[in-house]
């Protein structure tokens with residue numbers, strides 16, 4: 489036998505344990521990287537369960553990670569109706585996203601700086617998962633929305649209980665004959681008599697959300713849900729002083745416990761299907777990293793409505809496009825098809841336009857500028873390609889620019 493060199497460390501039990509740990513870690517990573525790992529693991533599990541039932545439970549726990557990687561995300565609806573929500577255009581965004589993310593690495597991150605009601609994120613969540621994206625960053629400058637998502641991720645049960653309790657107290661503010669139907673079924677002429685109770689309840693809770701500093705985060709999350717559910721048209725607005733201006737909407741139906749449970753658990757499942765991070769920043773404070781794919785859905789240009797007291801004017805529209813274009817990160821961007829924005833787009837950005845469904849009836853007639861949506865992007869399918877985790881510019885033969 490060859491004598492051991494002086495430098496070879498003695499194989500102590502600690503060293504053995506460390507090596508075994510490293511080997512298992514490698515094995516686990518290999519299993520996660522291997523697409524057939526799930527099936528193989530299932531076979532092993534079946535065999536183990538036959539021979540040693542006591543091991544089955546341990547194996548099952550270890551398989552949780554694998555299962556969550558392979559289970560598809562079921563359709564989950566946005567938690568509330570929301571002005572500017574992209575649910576109607578989701579199919580187009582999904583298509584572009586699929587074209588864009590041809591090849592991904594584990595480090596690739598998906599980020600929505602203007603997450604709103606999550607209609608766009610929820611529409612693409614299953615595609616993101618299927619493409620292997622593990623990290624998601626959901627940002628919005630509205631602190632109430634972000635707090636709501638954080639609570640749905642961390643404490644779904646408490647949140648459901650809180651929303652249900654606010655709703656039950658709200659129902660009690662209606663005379664008994666209305667308490668079950670509530671909403672659009674209440675005749676116009678009967679509404680003024682209900683205002684003292686119903687409006688007062690809505691306004692008090694809206695004020696509490698903003699000014700009651702003793703509330704905890706679950707209570708705040710319950711209140712924003714209540715305000716958006718019973719507010720007029722899902723329109724979250726703030727006055728210039730920063731007060732929530734969302735008005736009461738008679739059309740909204742009451743919220744039933746089973747619906748809330750389905751929604752909140754749906755969100756909880758989606759958030760936990762990724763490593764999800766929620767941030768509450770102004771877009772200018774985000775890191776525009778190159779391993780991150782951005783879907784940018786800012787407030788529409790010249791929509792005449794501001795979501796937040798800080799407003800979103802032409803300067804912000806310009807700053808946003810300049811930041812993302814300068815960063816080199818891959819992105820998709822949607823807004824009105826407006827000349828001000830088109831002039832800000834770099835040569836390398838691909839632009840598409842399509843009719844806004846709600847304005848142009850499917851007649852195919854001529855459409856004016858502001859009645860069209862604009863979808864612009866710089867993605868792996870277009871002028872960028874991902875290699876070794878980095879986005880590299882590659883010469884593109886057929887780069888189009890339809891302006």
Ligand SMILES: C[S@@+](CC[C@H](N)C(=O)[O-])C[C@H]1O[C@@H](n2cnc3c(N)ncnc32)[C@H](O)[C@@H]1O
Nearest residue numbers: 572573574602604605606607608629770771785
């Ligand atoms: C068009 S909506 C996004 C809709 C979202 N994609 C959806 O599907 O519901 C624009 C969002 O931008 C947010 N917002 C406005 N100004 C912002 C800013 N300066 N930074 C980050 N978010 C902002 C608003 O709160 C609003 O939720």
